[in-house]
Amino acid sequence: xxxxxxxxxxxxxxxxxxxxxxxxxxxxxxxxxxxxxxxxxxxxxxxxxxxxxxxxxxxxxxxxxx
Numbered sequence: 001x002x003x004x005x006x007x008x009x010x011x012x013x014x015x016x017x018x019x020x021x022x023x024x025x026x027x028x029x030x031x032x033x034x035x036x037x038x039x040x041x042x043x044x045x046x047x048x049x050x051x052x053x054x055x056x057x058x059x060x061x062x063x064x065x066x
Contacts, residue, residue, distance in 0.1 A: 004038060004046045011036040012043065016062045023066065029055040 012032065021027040021035070033040040033055070044055040051058070 008038045029059045
């Protein structure tokens with residue numbers, strides 16, 4: 001479960017852009033990853049390598065926008 005699929009990336013992005021999960025303070029990066037069925041460590045590595053930010057940082061930035 002270490003590889004991130006395109007569908008998981010799309011789901012992650014969709015939840016952050018359009019989902020209500022960010023309004024729930026209990027939905028942190030780990031919980032969002034579990035919701036879409038991806039290993040949080042693998043997603044965090046992917047995000048750090050591809051965009052230079054941790055998963056928590058990305059979730060925090062989206063939360064600041066709502």
